[in-house]
Amino acid sequence: MRSKSVIMAAWLGLAIFSASPAHAAPLSADQLLQQQEDAATAARLGLADLVRQGEREFGARLPxxxxxxxxxxxxxxxLRLGAGFLVYSVTPQQVLAKDADLSRQMSPTGxxxxxxxxxxxxxxxxTVESVxxxxxxxxxxxxxxxxNLASLQAAHGESGKAGMRFLRVYQAQSDFLEVTPSGGGKPRFAPLNSAYASLALTRQKETDAALLDGSALLEPLRAxxxxxxxxxR
Known part of the structure; x- marks a missing residue:
């Protein structure tokens, strides 16, 4: 029999996509670093609890x-915990606005x-949140x-030198990796599988050609x- 807590964890993982959280207030660099450390601690504790539960409740084979x-x-x-990233988003009103700019308007969800x-x-x-x-x-x-994310980070990360942010547009069911060149320049976006599926984008190889200008994504996102x-409604 499946554990109720495992079932709930899996259900919550699906619900995260459809639920659009309130955007968090902007943070200073020091506040952001502290928040990341606190969130990482919670993630490690949560993973340790999940591992103990799996070892206790299941045999050699997991469900x-x-x-x-x-x-x-x-x-x-x-199992080990890797790097964390803050989830950014934009509101439907921002996407639909004439002056929409994904990089400028995306803000942290918390x-x-x-x-x-x-x-x-x-x-x-x-997934870690403040409750x-x-x-x-x-x-x-x-x-x-x-x-998918690990593959794109390896393809576009320039050995970790490029700036990257994760963008989720909840009402379009689409995820993107925003990539800013290490030497500066205009950010561009690598669509993740969810965006290719939801927006019917033409799939490209994971090279610079797969990085799209944010303006090229606006009309598919608006639709x-x-x-x-x-x-x-």
């Missing part, structure tokens, strides 16, 4: 719908996500997103936002 892409319970001991690795393989994400003033791991899952908002 097919386990939140992380791990099938053998013995591999749980090898949610952090941390990649979970089984040895060197990304197997999922831990009643306390940072907590609220969801586990999204193995496909973790792998998706209008359609999804209409479906909610």
């Amino acid at each position: 097919d719908d386990y939140p992380l892409a791990v099938s053998d319970a013995r591999a749980l001991a090898t 949610a952090w996500r941390f990649t979970v690795y089984q040895l060197a393989r990304p197997v999922g994400l831990v 009643a003033g306390r940072w907590q791991a609220v969801a586990f899952g999204a193995a496909g997103l973790a792998q 998706a936002v209008r359609s999804n908002l209409a479906n909610w």
